[in-house]
Amino acid sequence: MSAVWFAHRILIALVLAWIVATIVFMALHMVPGDPAELLLSTGGTSPDPATVAELREKLGLNQPILVQYGSFLGGLLRGDLGTSLVDDYPVLSEIALRLPRTLELIFAGTLLAIAIGVPAGVYAALHRGGRFDRIASGVTALLLAIPVFVVGTLLVLLFAQTLRLMPAGGFTPLTQDPVLHLKLLTLPAIAIGKGLAAVLFRMTRASMLDALANDYVRTARAKGLAPGRVLFVHVLRNALNPVVTVLGLQMGTLLGGTVLVEYVFNWPGLSTPLLRAVEARDYPMVVGIVLTISVLFLLINLIVELIHAVLDPRVSAP
Template identity: 60%
Template sequence: MLRYIAYRSLVALFLVWLVVSLVFLLLHLIPGDPAELLLSQGSLAADPAAVAALRERMGLNDPLWRQYLDHLGGVLTGDLGTSFRDGAPVAEQIALRLPRTLEVIGAATLLAALLGVPLGTYAAVRAGGKADGLLSLLSSIALSTPVFVVGSVAILIFAQKLQWLPAGGFVSFSEDPVQHLKLLILPASAVAISLWAVITRMTRATVIEVLERDYVRTARAKGLSRAPILRRHVVRNAMIPVLTITGLEMGTLIGGTVLVEFVFNWPGLSGYLVSAVDARDYPEVVGIVIVISMLFVFLNLAVDVVNALLDPRISLVKS
């Protein structure tokens, strides 16, 4: 097991290095002068003196190998540069906003899993029945409904009509825990809808598959009732693909909560990325892309480790 974890960790570190290097290369493969592109406004050409000053500030006059080493060293030390807009350290801005986005994703994943796994198992046990058909219909609707539509409808019903929850905004947990949780419910629920559908469908498919395994038939032949069979033999083995797809979906959500943060005025990382792109703030965009990519890589590492703990046979592949 330890050899497997060490192997997967080395792979994750290699992927992080690859992502950082690719970001650097792609920025230098883009046609044109980055400094000139940043300073130009529409059809108006940038001032040559300002372009030269910005090139010096960005280190673009240094040899390519030195730029790469500076870029890599900055990532390793947590120095992602300073914003062109306000001169604030990019790493500090990301550290401020990232927990807010992760909070929405974490709450949405927890909610989707708590509902999706039991309902998916229930649908699998009663495959072909009315409950299975209803859950399949609801999951199809959830998957096909855009998240901004879900968010808008949730605001209309729960904030404006029923007035149970606030329509949007942000208050830190330390300032007002109750209000913070109230503001979190709607954005987390909007994100959870599509994830719930994915988890429900995956759970249903994997549970149906596991129910046909020989060891489940043997357990039935021994006279075990349905509940112990599901608890001891079915659910645990069915959770490996469910956990894998959930981890992938969480990684996608890290950079895909832009509309949710916009609809609910939640100041997270995705909204920060949009504003950075709109302002053509090069250090901010690069820093956010690198952080999101690293989170995706390490999230997949965590999924691999948990899968190996659930099924030790997985670790034997690379150990």
């Protein structure tokens, strides 16, 4: 991995982050109506003009658009995302409290998907056309067809309400009760990881079949290499490259599904303040959370590209 390639990827990520921030800023100012008036409107009654003018002054809406844009970017560079209009609480502090819980859920769902999807795809490819291959292919098609919120609801009905094996939802810190924390994490992790596991299974199976058909695999077998060495050194390593790429592309879907999963299981991640902020027209909170999710998506894709470059050095070759 060359330093020039690494610097180039970092530069691209920074430019994309700036573009996302600009789009969010423009979208905020393209919303119909006066944000201050919308925020103060209750019960269909018009707010007091003096109060509206005071709030516009507080939000800086009286300044020219370029001045507002400069202040917006300056705040981002300083790590200042503003203050919630509803709770009068720093947006960054709220995100810092909620983000680790969302990341934990994403990590658990991804780990579960990799642990199930990749080995199952490898086994299905090695036994192509067998019973496991046919059953697993049918199950993955079913998992991809069912929306994540439906899966979450079914998991609650089955494991929490009927079998009473798992709690229906909620959150307990890991330091307070590790066992209960893992139980509360299990069902939402399954709900968010089910689609990714199905995608990884299909991609791993297809990549393995493609790698097994290559000449270098037949040559390795003809040389009398052990089957395990052929599988792990010559087949699996080459087959994982497209799997890693697909994993990065699926992170956007995973982040979007997290909002629904957190809502179904009452998991106190970023979805709770986001939905509340949208309902209350708390624009600083909405912008802060949307930017955080966007930057997180860019960061995940950067990490995936780095892993891809390690697995296949030709990617970063000058």
